[in-house]
Amino acid sequence: xxxxxxxxxxxxxxxxxxxxxxxxxxxxxxxxxxxxxxxxxxxxxxxxxxxxxxxxxxxxxxxxxxxxxxxxxxxxxxxxxxxxxxxxxxxxxxxxxxxxxxxxxxxxxxxxxxxxxxxxxxxxxxxxxxxxxxxxxxxxxxxxxxxxxxxxxxxxxxxxxxxxxxxxxxxxxxxxxxxxxxxxxxxxxxxxxxxxxxxxxxxxxxxxxxxxxxxxxxxxxxxxxxxxxxxxxxxxxxxxxxxxxxxxxxxxxxxxxxxxxxxxxxxxxxxxxxxxxxxxxxxxxxxxxxxxxxxxxxxxxxxxxxxxxxxxxxxxxxxxxxxxxxxxxxxxxxxxxxxxxxxxxxxxxxxxxxxxxxxxxxxxxxxxxxxxxxxxxxxxxxxxxxxxxxxxxxxxxxxxxxxxxxxxxxxxxxxxxxxxxxxxxxxxxxxxxxxxxxxxxxxxxxxxxxxxxxxxxxxxxxxxxxxxxxxxxxxxxxxxx
Numbered sequence: 001x002x003x004x005x006x007x008x009x010x011x012x013x014x015x016x017x018x019x020x021x022x023x024x025x026x027x028x029x030x031x032x033x034x035x036x037x038x039x040x041x042x043x044x045x046x047x048x049x050x051x052x053x054x055x056x057x058x059x060x061x062x063x064x065x066x067x068x069x070x071x072x073x074x075x076x077x078x079x080x081x082x083x084x085x086x087x088x089x090x091x092x093x094x095x096x097x098x099x100x101x102x103x104x105x106x107x108x109x110x111x112x113x114x115x116x117x118x119x120x121x122x123x124x125x126x127x128x129x130x131x132x133x134x135x136x137x138x139x140x141x142x143x144x145x146x147x148x149x150x151x152x153x154x155x156x157x158x159x160x161x162x163x164x165x166x167x168x169x170x171x172x173x174x175x176x177x178x179x180x181x182x183x184x185x186x187x188x189x190x191x192x193x194x195x196x197x198x199x200x201x202x203x204x205x206x207x208x209x210x211x212x213x214x215x216x217x218x219x220x221x222x223x224x225x226x227x228x229x230x231x232x233x234x235x236x237x238x239x240x241x242x243x244x245x246x247x248x249x250x251x252x253x254x255x256x257x258x259x260x261x262x263x264x265x266x267x268x269x270x271x272x273x274x275x276x277x278x279x280x281x282x283x284x285x286x287x288x289x290x291x292x293x294x295x296x297x298x299x300x301x302x303x304x305x306x307x308x309x310x311x312x313x314x315x316x317x318x319x320x321x322x323x324x325x326x327x328x329x330x331x332x333x334x335x336x337x338x339x340x341x342x343x344x345x346x347x348x349x350x351x352x353x354x355x356x357x358x359x360x361x362x363x364x365x366x367x368x369x370x371x372x373x374x375x376x377x378x379x380x381x382x383x384x385x386x387x388x389x390x391x392x393x394x395x396x397x398x399x400x401x402x403x404x405x406x407x408x409x410x411x412x413x414x415x416x417x418x419x420x421x422x423x424x425x426x427x428x429x430x431x432x433x434x435x436x437x438x439x440x441x442x443x444x445x446x447x448x449x450x451x452x453x454x455x456x457x458x459x460x461x462x463x464x465x466x467x468x469x470x471x472x473x474x475x476x477x478x479x480x481x
């Protein structure tokens with residue numbers, strides 16, 4: 001079988017429903033490929049204590065043209081026969097995508113021996129479904145934030161999950177998960193959520209996070225996962241490598257067809273690597289700070305002992321979907337230049353107020369944050385922090401929307417004319433390398449969704465530099481005229 005790039009191994013101490021799925025696939029006229037059988041066997045493992053599925057979540061990452069849809073169809077059909085009145089949903093990124101998939105499935109099952117266990121399908125506008133004799137039903141749905149609310153689900157497939165932001169994906173799950181829990185008690189069969197997709201881009205914050213969690217080994221014990229594609233050391237332009245690692249190579253198509261596929265991506269190498277190598281697209285077309293400028297403006301980090309009485313301002317930025325919060329210092333040097341230094345990258349925003357408060361109080365320094373956009377919620381929480389006397393805990397550098405649009409260009413100008421340096425840091429280097437610009441007239445800002453990695457480290461440095469140059473003046477003695 002094609003080597004698996006990563007995933008959950010088969011536990012041979014548990015029996016599995018996989019052979020039954022394989023029989024349904026045969027009856028549908030699409031016998032399982034070796035990789036499909038592996039997924040069916042592991043995902044179908046039976047908990048010896050409960051007698052139902054051991055795994056409640058299945059995460060599947062595959063290249064294009066591998067037979068993912070036929071595997072889902074076989075599993076869905078089998079799931080419909082676990083008992084009466086079961087509800088199986090297939091969700092795709094648009095209603096048309098879900099409907100097209102469903103119509104192909106209808107043709108397949110109606111032309112197979114399994115047509116005998118179905119009843120007349122519903123084909124009305126907004127009401128596509130295939131009922132079964134036992135009362136179960138398979139239905140397509142489009143991906144919306146309310147897709148899972150108010151429905152009962154025994155098997156849900158969230159396909160093409162790369163198209164979802166973390167917010168949208170989690171909102172969909174928030175709708176489905178409570179009803180899935182009630183279905184276990186009602187039917188005695190563990191409901192399953194399948195999240196399937198080819199790798200995406202930096203915009204794919206929902207699927208990226210799910211897959212990265214699995215790769216770190218931090219997934220729930222009730223989650224199994226499968227990752228097929230080119231290993232990191234292989235060249236996606238090497239068609240022999242694609243043939244070795246694509247799970248359907250030589251089974252659903254041959255190398256001559258692969259050459260034809262490759263020709264279609266002649267001007268899109270990143271798209272080719274993503275489609276047939278299952279590589280995340282990490283390329284950017286308009287880097288905010290060119291590599292030469294960045295590399296020549298690095299300096300040594302400043303330690304607390306070296307800081308002395310130099311003024312400091314803390315810049316705070318939040319990534320898209322609030323996945324990370326970055327905090328940087330803007331340090332004013334004795335010659336008037338500014339050194340920016342990345343201090344922290346925090347998961348989410350929950351712990352940020354405590355850490356920001358600690359830094360501001362320790363160094364008697366103000367902070368600067370964009371009060372709009374991705375940092376709006378954190379900004380509100382920080383501005384509402386007060387001490388026992390009702391006074392603000394944190395002092396802020398005032399910045400309006402027009403000021404925010406100047407932070408990027410002024411930072412780059414400072415790097416170019418020698419008035420700003422950045423302390424060397426690998427996480428900051430990665431952020432600078434992967435952060436793209438988004439233009440608004442003659443001004444630009446970092447494109448949080450158009451970049452391919454965390455933008456908050458670089459953005460926090462830009463804010464820190466701007467804040468250091470516009471920090472509040474210390475109050476002098478009272479003057480009476």
